[in-house]
Amino acid sequence: MNWVGRDNVALLTDLYELTMLHAYWREGLNDEAVFSLFVRKLPEERNYLLACGLDDALRFLEELRFSRESLDYLVTLPYFSKEFLRWLENLRFRGSVYAVPEGTPLFGDEPLLEVVASLPEAQIAESFLMNQVHFQTVVASKASRVVSAAEGRPVVDFGLRRMHGADAGLKSARAFHIAGVSATSNVLAGQVYGIPLAGTMAHSYIQAHESELEAFRRFSDLYPDTILLVDTYDTLEGVANVIRLSRELGNGFRVRGIRLDSGDLADLARRSRVVLDEAGLGRLTIFASGGLDEHEIARLVKEAPSIDGFGVGTKMGVSQDAPALDMAYKATEYAGRGRLKLATGKKILPGRKQIFRIEERGEAVLDVLARHDESLPGRPLMQKMMEGGKRLPSHVESLEAIRENATREIALLPSRLRALSPATPPYTVEVSEALRRYQDRVASEVTRP
Amino acid sequence: MNWVGRDNVALLTDLYELTMLHAYWREGLNDEAVFSLFVRKLPEERNYLLACGLDDALRFLEELRFSRESLDYLVTLPYFSKEFLRWLENLRFRGSVYAVPEGTPLFGDEPLLEVVASLPEAQIAESFLMNQVHFQTVVASKASRVVSAAEGRPVVDFGLRRMHGADAGLKSARAFHIAGVSATSNVLAGQVYGIPLAGTMAHSYIQAHESELEAFRRFSDLYPDTILLVDTYDTLEGVANVIRLSRELGNGFRVRGIRLDSGDLADLARRSRVVLDEAGLGRLTIFASGGLDEHEIARLVKEAPSIDGFGVGTKMGVSQDAPALDMAYKATEYAGRGRLKLATGKKILPGRKQIFRIEERGEAVLDVLARHDESLPGRPLMQKMMEGGKRLPSHVESLEAIRENATREIALLPSRLRALSPATPPYTVEVSEALRRYQDRVASEVTRP
Numbered sequence: 080m081n082w083v084g085r086d087n088v089a090l091l092t093d094l095y096e097l098t099m100l101h102a103y104w105r106e107g108l109n110d111e112a113v114f115s116l117f118v119r120k121l122p123e124e125r126n127y128l129l130a131c132g133l134d135d136a137l138r139f140l141e142e143l144r145f146s147r148e149s150l151d152y153l154v155t156l157p158y159f160s161k162e163f164l165r166w167l168e169n170l171r172f173r174g175s176v177y178a179v180p181e182g183t184p185l186f187g188d189e190p191l192l193e194v195v196a197s198l199p200e201a202q203i204a205e206s207f208l209m210n211q212v213h214f215q216t217v218v219a220s221k222a223s224r225v226v227s228a229a230e231g232r233p234v235v236d237f238g239l240r241r242m243h244g245a246d247a248g249l250k251s252a253r254a255f256h257i258a259g260v261s262a263t264s265n266v267l268a269g270q271v272y273g274i275p276l277a278g279t280m281a282h283s284y285i286q287a288h289e290s291e292l293e294a295f296r297r298f299s300d301l302y303p304d305t306i307l308l309v310d311t312y313d314t315l316e317g318v319a320n321v322i323r324l325s326r327e328l329g330n331g332f333r334v335r336g337i338r339l340d341s342g343d344l345a346d347l348a349r350r351s352r353v354v355l356d357e358a359g360l361g362r363l364t365i366f367a368s369g370g371l372d373e374h375e376i377a378r379l380v381k382e383a384p385s386i387d388g389f390g391v392g393t394k395m396g397v398s399q400d401a402p403a404l405d406m407a408y409k410a411t412e413y414a415g416r417g418r419l420k421l422a423t424g425k426k427i428l429p430g431r432k433q434i435f436r437i438e439e440r441g442e443a444v445l446d447v448l449a450r451h452d453e454s455l456p457g458r459p460l461m462q463k464m465m466e467g468g469k470r471l472p473s474h475v476e477s478l479e480a481i482r483e484n485a486t487r488e489i490a491l492l493p494s495r496l497r498a499l500s501p502a503t504p505p506y507t508v509e510v511s512e513a514l515r516r517y518q519d520r521v522a523s524e525v526t527r528p
Numbered sequence: 529m530n531w532v533g534r535d536n537v538a539l540l541t542d543l544y545e546l547t548m549l550h551a552y553w554r555e556g557l558n559d560e561a562v563f564s565l566f567v568r569k570l571p572e573e574r575n576y577l578l579a580c581g582l583d584d585a586l587r588f589l590e591e592l593r594f595s596r597e598s599l600d601y602l603v604t605l606p607y608f609s610k611e612f613l614r615w616l617e618n619l620r621f622r623g624s625v626y627a628v629p630e631g632t633p634l635f636g637d638e639p640l641l642e643v644v645a646s647l648p649e650a651q652i653a654e655s656f657l658m659n660q661v662h663f664q665t666v667v668a669s670k671a672s673r674v675v676s677a678a679e680g681r682p683v684v685d686f687g688l689r690r691m692h693g694a695d696a697g698l699k700s701a702r703a704f705h706i707a708g709v710s711a712t713s714n715v716l717a718g719q720v721y722g723i724p725l726a727g728t729m730a731h732s733y734i735q736a737h738e739s740e741l742e743a744f745r746r747f748s749d750l751y752p753d754t755i756l757l758v759d760t761y762d763t764l765e766g767v768a769n770v771i772r773l774s775r776e777l778g779n780g781f782r783v784r785g786i787r788l789d790s791g792d793l794a795d796l797a798r799r800s801r802v803v804l805d806e807a808g809l810g811r812l813t814i815f816a817s818g819g820l821d822e823h824e825i826a827r828l829v830k831e832a833p834s835i836d837g838f839g840v841g842t843k844m845g846v847s848q849d850a851p852a853l854d855m856a857y858k859a860t861e862y863a864g865r866g867r868l869k870l871a872t873g874k875k876i877l878p879g880r881k882q883i884f885r886i887e888e889r890g891e892a893v894l895d896v897l898a899r900h901d902e903s904l905p906g907r908p909l910m911q912k913m914m915e916g917g918k919r920l921p922s923h924v925e926s927l928e929a930i931r932e933n934a935t936r937e938i939a940l941l942p943s944r945l946r947a948l949s950p951a952t953p954p955y956t957v958e959v960s961e962a963l964r965r966y967q968d969r970v971a972s973e974v975t976r977p
Contacts, residue, residue: 080534080588082531082533082695083531083697083716084531085529088716090719091714092688092714092715093689093715093727094715094727095729096730097715098727098728099730099733102733102750105750106746135529139529142529156718158751202732206689207694210688210694211693213690214690214691217692239542239659240654240662240857241659241855242659242663243667243693243695243846243851244659244694244699245537245656246692246694246695246696247692248532248695249532250693265540265542265543266541266543266546270536270601276543278542278547279544279547280548281544282858283561283563283858283859283867286862286867287561287647287862288557297551301547301550394852397692399851402847403842406690418732
């Protein structure tokens with residue numbers, strides 16, 4: 080099976096990055112460049128983004144090198160001179176990275192990160208940095224809405240099977256956890272990131288037994304404090320079987336709850352609650368799953384508040400309503416001069432930047448996008464994360480610390496942004512006077528032939 | 529950086545697969561099971577699916593084992609006995625797989641593949657098989673529509689940067705190629721799969737030079753037969769610069785074409801064509817990219833037939849309008865008895881199955897879903913691909929052979945299915961008399977307690 084890993088990830092790039100590098104090398108275009116990674120405009124379905132993916136971006140930059148095997152492939156292509164490939168063999172990323180911490184809510188035009196490095200080093204980072212930061216931000220932003228809709232009830236990630244591939248399967252679990260998801264079904268994410276695991280049984284387990292009750296008996300004998308899946312044949316009959324089991328086991332009955340995975344979840348949850356309570360099983364929790372997203376969860380929280388937790392798979396796993404963002408990685412400065420792409424409708428803000436977030440009475444009210452060296456009111460969000468190709472140790476945070484930071488930052492947002500419908504008005508992002516002036520100056524200087 | 533690879537992929541599974549395996553092992557539930565992987569209902573935006581991902585599914589099954597490191601992690605969890613983990617260490621997949629070849633168009637309820645193996649072996653395959661076959665089928669199905677819309681013009685995959693992670697980045701390029709995409713920008717996909725590569729320059733290359741014309745001069749000096757990106761500042765000025773360059777270089781001018789990446793592509797393509805033709809550069813091709821999907825391409829093909837090819841990124845890369853399918857992997861038989869999940873609205877067809885595709889005058893008109901041992905009119909689509917855990921060598925096909933098969937199979941579909949709007953009527957899939965009778969019999973036998 081073919082895997083991407085440390086030895087071949089340098090080739091997971093767009094061909095034009097390498098042909099451009101070849102040209103830069105030949106022309107000696109080696110001055111310092113600034114590239115900015117940002118989302119132009121948020122999808123209608125998102126009131127904010129939750130920045131994610133920086134950790135993998137920085138690891139990639141630290142480890143970037145073209146292996147012998149990669150170079151042996153490139154030499155077979157009709158694009159590259161041997162001298163260039165020798166230079167490429169020694170290429171390392173030695174630049175700086177400024178970024179907002181993972182778990183920071185962001186808005187349109189605000190940089191997630193900015194790379195300051197020699198032009199070739201900044202350029203070669205493009206494809207993979209975007210591949211990682213884009214999708215991790217996509218899924219973290221979606222998960223933040225799901226968690227918000229659950230109003231404090233735990234949300235468990237069940238999405239592995241329908242995420243796009245193995246890498247997304249692993250890293251989305253981390254992005255979800257940062258966004259507030261409590262646990263994951265993904266065992267590898269448990270190993271790699273230490274995220275709490277969850278999961279008990281599927282319908283196939285029930286089906287492999289002669290009866291549902293027998294399956295419940297066997298499973299709870301092995302895992303006494305399990306959650307039993309009750310909807311394989313008939314949900315309320317499944318609940319009745321849980322009650323039968325509790326009578327068989329008496330004091331030995333330690334089952335924690337039931338899971339509903341199909342049908343009218345609100346109605347079944349309400350009826351299950353009544354039946355369980357009447358049987359003296361009020362302590363059993365009800366866990367719902369099956370095709371859920373933030374809107375469905377909001378409805379269930381309202382109509383069946385007795386649901387204690389949610390398992391969310393596909394729609395969060397692929398961020399179904401907004402599986403991609405209009406993210407760009409653009410040169411904003413080269414050799415000390417601002418750069419702007421001017422073709423229709425795609426203006427960018429030149430140079431290196433800072434974001435100031437202004438809070439009043441514990442609530443974020445305004446962001447100001449500024450030049451990097453301005454001192455303005457508010458809290459600066461961009462921090463230096465890497466220098467000379469090495470991460471600054473002070474910014475290597477544990478997953479739990481990142482998660483707590485995200486929770487804190489999201490709580491600072493106005494409540495209309497945390498709601499599921501489009502915020503009216505949307506959050507305000509202004510451009511500072513100095514940055515606006517710089518933008519005008521650069522626009523007037525851009526050489527037209 | 530954290531990667532999924534051969535040594536840890538066995539852990540890329542849902543926890544419940546492992547807790548179920550533990551229970552199966554303890555209870556001695558080791559009889560033969562049949563699991564079927566299928567899509568319940570196609571999204572409205574898809575008239576057919578293009579099956580993809582089998583190759584990686586089979587490689588996974590061949591290589592499946594729990595490494596020392598994986599077992600060392602599992603032992604730390606509060607779920608598994610040491611005896612079970614010793615058994616797990618020796619677990620290998622020794623079952624059979626029946627499947628349709630990659631590149632086969634399929635419809636709702638039709639199995640993409642069926643696994644026949646001991647219950648634990650068939651169960652443990654679930655999460656990863658779905659993770660691979662699902663997303664590869666998602667993106668192949670989308671790409672097939674994009675290729676169809678381009679009406680013979682080459683489509684190039686530019687999607688790496690916005691696909692969901694590294695694994696999707698690599699394997700989607702293969703899925704796209706099977707679906708008829710001509711080339712990819714993804715260098716690693718070129719190395720791993722031998723897919724033709726494409727790509728020249730980005731806006732940042734132009735911006736790094738004092739003028740666009742100077743950038744064109746330098747790049748075409750290194751790559752004489754390149755395609756020049758003309759929309760960095762002003763698209764028609766960019767075309768004028770290409771013409772200036774052709775005059776400077778005279779007979780040495782070998783540039784192949786231009787790329788438009790923003791603005792009103794139809795209008796700019798028409799105007800660029802006129803200007804180029806008037807300058808005697810009629811042989812230069814026009815390549816369009818920027819936010820394209822099948823609908824936009826269909827519009828461009830109609831309004832600006834002079835566009836020679838398309839670069840397609842995000843919307844194909846994440847299958848924006850249908851990033852997930854209602855795919856399931858369900859037990860359909862255990863120990864020789866059919867199994868049906870009966871909870872609301874989720875009926876499945878029991879046992880191992882065959883699909884017969886009936887063609888009339890070179891056009892597919894009807895599929896019949898049948899029991900595996902039936903002999904019915906039409907062409908059987910399911911083939912035995914693996915036996916005793918080993919791939920059958922006769923079914924290991926080259927990527928080009930798979931691609932040609934896909935082209936052939938898609939051409940057999942009625943034209944209304946290859947159109948972009950929902951097919952009326954949709955393709956007909958019937959269930960054979962024998963399978964229907966078997967379904968009824970199993971339904972009546974399912975033990976209710």
